[in-house]
Amino acid sequence: RFTEAPAPVGSDAPGYTAPVVGARERGYLAALEARGIRTEELSDSLVAAGNTICRIRTTGGAAGETTTIADAVAGQISVGGYSDREVDEISRIVVDSAAGQLCP
Structure with a gap:
């Protein structure tokens, strides 16, 4: 039984590896930006979520x-103030952008 939530792992923690950001990933992030989602501070999380969505689909x-993955990242985007859109709409944008830019 846990009495508290574990602390987030910092990007400078030993063993942390950020997702690779190539042309597809940059296209995905650009697609999110074009739909009103600021990606600069969340790019690692967004790329990881997008790649996971593609892996699940394929x-x-x-x-x-x-939907679970997209909703989680959409909540992070909304709470962080990275978009003015509703969480449900952000979630759909994340899935649509991943499908259009990252998935084979």
Whole structure:
């Protein structure tokens, strides 16, 4: 039984590796920016979420799994003030942008 939530791992922590940001990932981030989501401070989380969404889609995962990932990152975007859009709309934008830019 845990009495407190674990602290977030900092990007400078040993063993942390940021996702690789290539042309596809830059296109994905640009697509998010074009839809009103500021990505500069969340690029690692956004790329990781987008790649996870693609992995789930290409391996035949359930739509609910992609929604869970997208909703989590959409909440992070909303709470952080990185978009003025509603969480549901942000979630759809994340999935649509990942499908259009990252997924094969």
